[in-house]
Amino acid sequence: MESDGAAGQVLGERIVANLVPSDAVDRYPFRVDHSLNLFCDNVLKVDLTAPAGTTMRLDVLSDGEVLGTVVSTDAVKATLALDQPDCFGNTNRDLVAQVSWVGERRTGESYVLTRSGLW
Numbered sequence: 001m002e003s004d005g006a007a008g009q010v011l012g013e014r015i016v017a018n019l020v021p022s023d024a025v026d027r028y029p030f031r032v033d034h035s036l037n038l039f040c041d042n043v044l045k046v047d048l049t050a051p052a053g054t055t056m057r058l059d060v061l062s063d064g065e066v067l068g069t070v071v072s073t074d075a076v077k078a079t080l081a082l083d084q085p086d087c088f089g090n091t092n093r094d095l096v097a098q099v100s101w102v103g104e105r106r107t108g109e110s111y112v113l114t115r116s117g118l119w
Contacts (some may be wrong), residue, residue: 004110011046011097014114018044019056019099021075022106026099033092035118042115046097049077051109055102058113062095071102072111084119093119 003024006017011028019026032044049057050072060067060080072078085093097113 002099008093011113011115013116014112016110016112017099018108019101019112020106022101023024024100028097028099029094029113030097031092031094032119036083037087040084041082042119044082044084044119045115046080046082047077047112047114048072048080048099049075049112051075051107051111054105054107054109056111057100057102059100060095061098062093067095077112 003020004018006015007026009015009028011030015028017026026066046058046060048056048058052075055071055073057069057071058080059069068080068082070078070080099113
């Protein structure tokens with residue numbers, strides 16, 4: 001099985017991709033726009049659904065620092081919810097969604113990565 005070449009694309013709302021070769025790590029940059037919110041309750045959500053029979057990990061990074069991690073197993077969606085980091089700062093953030101394997105089971109089948117929300 002060959003890579004579909006999706007790694008490195010900007011994560012918009014949804015990416016469907018495979019993770020090959022078996023030691024690969026896919027990274028998807030994306031920008032989170034700041035939105036003024038007096039209640040400071042904006043939430044960014046990034047979802048990962050691993051292929052059936054496998055387990056995958058999603059890390060969201062900012063400048064190399066892990067902001068959060070979730071694990072999806074056997075086609076069950078895992079959601080990483082990240083609260084707005086500041087209320088009144090007017091900065092957009094460039095983040096990276098990183099997808100990797102967990103455990104021994106691998107496949108050439110596709111995973112699904114989605115994002116929603118803002119800060």
